[in-house]
Amino acid sequence: MQKFIIDSPLDMHLHLRDEDMLKLVAPHTSKTFAGALIMPNLVPPVTTKEALISYKNRILKACEGDTFIPYMTLFFQGNYSYEFLNDIKDEIIGIKLYPAGITTNSETGVSSMDVDVLRPTLEIMSKLNIPLCVHGETNGFVMDREKEFMPIYESLALNFPNLKIIMEHITTKDAVELLNKYDNLYATVTLHHLLITLDDVAGGALKPHLFCKPIAKRYEDKEALLQAALNAHPKLMFGSDSAPHPKHKKECCGCAAGVFTSPIALQVLTELFEKYEKLDNLNAFISLNAQKIYDFEPLNKKITLIKKEFEVPNIYEYKNENVVPMYAGEKLNWSIESIL
Amino acid sequence: MQKFIIDSPLDMHLHLRDEDMLKLVAPHTSKTFAGALIMPNLVPPVTTKEALISYKNRILKACEGDTFIPYMTLFFQGNYSYEFLNDIKDEIIGIKLYPAGITTNSETGVSSMDVDVLRPTLEIMSKLNIPLCVHGETNGFVMDREKEFMPIYESLALNFPNLKIIMEHITTKDAVELLNKYDNLYATVTLHHLLITLDDVAGGALKPHLFCKPIAKRYEDKEALLQAALNAHPKLMFGSDSAPHPKHKKECCGCAAGVFTSPIALQVLTELFEKYEKLDNLNAFISLNAQKIYDFEPLNKKITLIKKEFEVPNIYEYKNENVVPMYAGEKLNWSIESIL
Numbered sequence: 155m156q157k158f159i160i161d162s163p164l165d166m167h168l169h170l171r172d173e174d175m176l177k178l179v180a181p182h183t184s185k186t187f188a189g190a191l192i193m194p195n196l197v198p199p200v201t202t203k204e205a206l207i208s209y210k211n212r213i214l215k216a217c218e219g220d221t222f223i224p225y226m227t228l229f230f231q232g233n234y235s236y237e238f239l240n241d242i243k244d245e246i247i248g249i250k251l252y253p254a255g256i257t258t259n260s261e262t263g264v265s266s267m268d269v270d271v272l273r274p275t276l277e278i279m280s281k282l283n284i285p286l287c288v289h290g291e292t293n294g295f296v297m298d299r300e301k302e303f304m305p306i307y308e309s310l311a312l313n314f315p316n317l318k319i320i321m322e323h324i325t326t327k328d329a330v331e332l333l334n335k336y337d338n339l340y341a342t343v344t345l346h347h348l349l350i351t352l353d354d355v356a357g358g359a360l361k362p363h364l365f366c367k368p369i370a371k372r373y374e375d376k377e378a379l380l381q382a383a384l385n386a387h388p389k390l391m392f393g394s395d396s397a398p399h400p401k402h403k404k405e406c407c408g409c410a411a412g413v414f415t416s417p418i419a420l421q422v423l424t425e426l427f428e429k430y431e432k433l434d435n436l437n438a439f440i441s442l443n444a445q446k447i448y449d450f451e452p453l454n455k456k457i458t459l460i461k462k463e464f465e466v467p468n469i470y471e472y473k474n475e476n477v478v479p480m481y482a483g484e485k486l487n488w489s490i491e492s493i494l
Numbered sequence: 495m496q497k498f499i500i501d502s503p504l505d506m507h508l509h510l511r512d513e514d515m516l517k518l519v520a521p522h523t524s525k526t527f528a529g530a531l532i533m534p535n536l537v538p539p540v541t542t543k544e545a546l547i548s549y550k551n552r553i554l555k556a557c558e559g560d561t562f563i564p565y566m567t568l569f570f571q572g573n574y575s576y577e578f579l580n581d582i583k584d585e586i587i588g589i590k591l592y593p594a595g596i597t598t599n600s601e602t603g604v605s606s607m608d609v610d611v612l613r614p615t616l617e618i619m620s621k622l623n624i625p626l627c628v629h630g631e632t633n634g635f636v637m638d639r640e641k642e643f644m645p646i647y648e649s650l651a652l653n654f655p656n657l658k659i660i661m662e663h664i665t666t667k668d669a670v671e672l673l674n675k676y677d678n679l680y681a682t683v684t685l686h687h688l689l690i691t692l693d694d695v696a697g698g699a700l701k702p703h704l705f706c707k708p709i710a711k712r713y714e715d716k717e718a719l720l721q722a723a724l725n726a727h728p729k730l731m732f733g734s735d736s737a738p739h740p741k742h743k744k745e746c747c748g749c750a751a752g753v754f755t756s757p758i759a760l761q762v763l764t765e766l767f768e769k770y771e772k773l774d775n776l777n778a779f780i781s782l783n784a785q786k787i788y789d790f791e792p793l794n795k796k797i798t799l800i801k802k803e804f805e806v807p808n809i810y811e812y813k814n815e816n817v818v819p820m821y822a823g824e825k826l827n828w829s830i831e832s833i834l
Contacts, residue, residue, distance in 0.1 A: 295712060296697040297637065356696065357636040359748035360705040369696055372635060405746050407818070408699035478747070 156461040157491065158424055161437050162188035162452045164444045165419070167287075167322055167342045167393025169193045169258075169412070170213055170224075177216045178472035179398045182416040184217030186490060188441070188455040191225045191287075191393065194250055195259040199229035203242050210245075221455050225448075227287060232264060232271065236278050247448055248285035248320065249275075256291050256299075257367040258397065258411060263289075267306045269313050276314050285318035285448065286310070290329070291368055297352070300326045300368050311336035318447070323347065323395045325368040327378035333389050340447050342393025345422055346370070346413045346480060348380050362409040363478050366397065384430050386438035391447060394419050398477040401469065415480045418466055421488040422481070424459045428488075456494045464489040496801040497831065498764055501777050502528035502792045504784045505759070507627075507662055507682045507733025509533045509598075509752070510553055510564075517556045518812035519738045522756040524557030526830060528781070528795040531565045531627075531733065534590055535599040539569035543582050550585075561795050565788075567627060572604060572611065576618045587788055588625035588660065589615075596631050596639075597707045598737065598751060603629075607646045609653050616654050625658040625788065626650070630669070631708055637692070640666045640708050651676035658787070663687065663735045665708045667718035673729050680787050682733025685762055686710070686753045686820060688720050702749040703818050706737065724770050726778035731787060734759050738817040741809065755820045758806055761828040762821070764799045768828075796834045804829040 168190040170180050183190050192213065194200035200209055206226050213224040228234075228242065230251035251272075252263030264272065279286060290307060291299035307329075310319055321329055321341040333341055350370045355361055364370070382390050396419070397412025404410060415422075420440075427436040445451060466481045508530040510520050523530050532553065534540035540549055546566050553564045568574075568582065570591035591612075592603030604612065619626055630647055631639035647669075650659055661669055661681040673681055690710045695701050704710070722730050736759070737752025744750060755762075760780075767776040785791060806821045 295691070296693050297712075351635070353636050356705065356709055359750060360700070360702055361748060362700055362702070363747055365696065365700040372637075407703055407745055407822075408701060410699060482747075 158433055158459045160420060160457045160459065161441055162455050163420060163440045163457060164188060164392070164452055165190040165394045165396070166391040166444045167191055167193065167344070167395045169195070169395070169397040171398060172196055172212065174473045174475040175398060176212060178470060178475045179414070179416060179477065180213055180216035181220065182470070183396070184220035184222035186420050186457055186493060187222065188452040189223040189225055191247055192227060194227045194229040195252065197259050199259065199262055201229050201231055203245065206242065206245055221453050223453055230264065230275070232275055234275050234278065239278050239282055239284060243282050243284055246284065248287045249279060250287040250289070252289045253291065253293070256289055256293065260289065269309050276317060280314050280317040285320060287320045287322050290321050296369055297371065300324070301328045304328050304332055307332055307339060308336070311339050323368060323393060324379065325371050326375045330378040330382050333387065340389045340391070342391050343379050343383055344393060344395040345415045345419050347376065348383055348426060351376050362404045363480065363482065364413060365409055365411055366395070366413045367411040383439055384427060384432040384435060386435035386443065388443055389447070390439070391444040392423070392440045401476050401478050404478060413480050414477045417470065417479055418481055418486065420457060420459060420490065421464055421486045424488045425486060458491045459488045460491040461487060462489045463487065498773055498799045500760060500797045500799065501781055502795050503760060503780045503797060504528060504732070504792055505530040505734045505736070506731040506784045507531055507533065507684070507735045509735070509737040511738060512536055512552065514813045514815040515738060516552060518810060518815045519754070519756060519817065520553055520556035521560065522810070523736070524560035524562035526760050526797055526833060527562065528792040529563040529565055531587055532567060534567045534569040535592065537599050539599065539602055541569050541571055543585065546582065546585055561793050563793055570604065570615070572615055574615050574618065579618050579622055579624060583622050583624055586624065588627045589619060590627040590629070592629045593631065593633070596629055596633065600629070609649050616657060620654050620657040625660060627660045627662050630661050636709050637711065640664070641668045644668050644672055647672055647679060648676070651679050663708060663733060664719065665711050666715045670718040670722050673727065680729045680731070682731050683719050683723055684733060684735040685755045685759050687716065688723055688766065691716050702744045703820065703822070704753060705749055705751055706735070706753045707751040723779050724767060724772040724775060726775035726783065728783055729787065730779070731784040732763070732780045741816050741818050744818060753820050754817045757810065757819055758821055758826065760797060760799060760830065761804055761826045764828045765826060798831045799828045800831040801827060802829045803827065
């Protein structure tokens with residue numbers, strides 16, 4: 155039976171939440187990934203060293219027994235001092251910037267994306283070599299939000315040439331094209347944005363479990379993202395943006411945004427790269443690119459996938475928490491055989 | 495307190511379903527409307543005289559005691575004969591054409607929109623002066639489906655100049671513009687498409703109760719529809735497309751398309767036309783235009799609305815059926831005071 159080995163897979167954009175939901179979802183990443191960049195949008199967001207270390211310890215506890223490193227991020231604020239960032243810099247891999255209110259738990263994000271307003275913090279980050287991770291959406295029409303953010307990315311890239319800027323979970327052809335225009339722009343892309351368009355979310359029946367922010371876009375966008383991923387574009391990293399919400403908050407009258415993909419990401423990526431005969435590029439997309447961009451060496455971990463049917467559970471549960479994964483109840487072509 | 499009288503309101507696009515759902519929803523239209531054009535997409539669809547008359551009788555029974563006429567339609571099929579249509583023509587107000595699979599219960603619709611394939615039936619309809627009501631969407635990308643259908647409308651309008659063609663539930667600026675291009679093209683527009691865009695459906699939390707087909711589009715589309723309605727464009731009629739589904743089919747992992755607006759349509763339209771100081775045009779939009787386009791005289795019915803708060807129920811129920819209305823639990827500025 156066909157096998158494929160993934161070397162130290164990294165998920166460079168992950169939501170682990172907290173409390174029981176953390177305990178439910180974290181092992182689904184820590185089991186099969188060597189590390190993950192952890193989003194700081196808790197309630198309240200992670201903005202102090204104490205909160206950061208405490209959250210890291212809760213994550214490590216939830217992942218106990220697994221070879222796994224959570225790469226922590228701070229929630230961007232305009233008033234971080236040089237002293238504070240200098241003191242915390244070895245504890246973090248980057249700082250995540252959210253425009254206020256743009257997605258789950260982002261209410262305390264920045265209210266202005268004006269470069270001059272952001273300048274003090276971004277200059278400190280440049281000096282200290284702390285990467286900036288950005289949720290790049292305006293508050294415009296839902297299908298235009300990322301495209302409208304492109305000039306802001308350009309302005310950031312031009313004004314802070316020594317700052318590594320990561321366009322998180324890109325969803326458009328425009329963002330892929332921008333990657334090639336500025337040396338200091340990088341990006342993550344999710345699994346689901348390589349697979350779905352708005353048609354999958356709302357073209358037939360409405361699918362709340364595929365509803366996410368940024369929303370899935372057009373076919374030409376998906377195609378551009380897919381080609382960049384399959385060809386292991388050196389500035390593009392895998393970041394699942396796996397974002398669990400309990401079932402009752404997805405199947406209701408006002409469904410929360412987020413797709414839970416952690417337990418299926420490696421299997422589906424293997425299937426996808428195999429389908430396009432690009433398996434040779436998968437390790438770059440899922441690990442090596444991130445190592446180079448962020449300049450770190452992850453724990454050594456080898457995941458052997460085998461071409462054997464895997465039926466995705468309908469739901470994952472822990473105590474009172476639950477979450478429905480992408481492809482719930484469906485069959486995948488690849489399974490995880492062993493983890494070393 | 496401010497009052498406004500609507501004269502014989504007509505809903506020129508309505509789904510009443512069947513069985514208990516029919517009994518639940520029909521009175522919410524028959525109480526306040528003088529008549530409604532009834533969609534034929536039952537399971538199986540209404541394609542025979544027996545089915546049509548039987549359905550009409552079930553509707554009349556569900557509306558017992560109300561001054562109300564259900565204007566019946568047949569489900570378009572390519573093989574209707576002259577004899578059949580000539581025999582049934584006094585029982586129907588039009589024939590509804592669905593591309594196969596395009597919306598709820600449309601699986602047996604036409605598989606080709608090729609004019610030459612449709613020609614035999616459409617020529618008979620032209621001769622017998624039976625209007626054609628069309629669900630105008632291609633099976634393309636969800637945001638483009640109506641726009642892509644415009645050349646098909648043009649081809650129908652050009653090939654059958656004596657056929658009245660109604661573009662049902664239009665949702666785009668393109669469709670509004672097409673109205674002015676061909677004498678024999680008319681349209682209905684829903685309440686919700688005058689009020690919402692895709693942002694309301696999927697821009698914040700995902701709102702299954704606002705999910706409909708055609709899906710709500712962009713701001714410029716909503717604005718074009720709103721201006722046409724407010725100005726009582728003589729070729730545009732109100733058609734709610736009120737389309738009930740039980741709550742469990744809306745708040746689930748694959749939500750059905752349709753917004754239930756029957757109980758709130760008159761109140762919200764009055765509020766909307768008042769807001770834009772166009773109340774003088776409301777009777778044309780909601781009754782007179784349809785009378786002229788379809789050439790009929792409805793029952794005389796006067797609905798007096800009063801500017802007094804009305805709290806929309808969270809749910810309407812009958813036996814095992816239920817349905818959540820648009821604006822569930824919210825407050826409207828206008829109430830229905832009396833019906834004569």
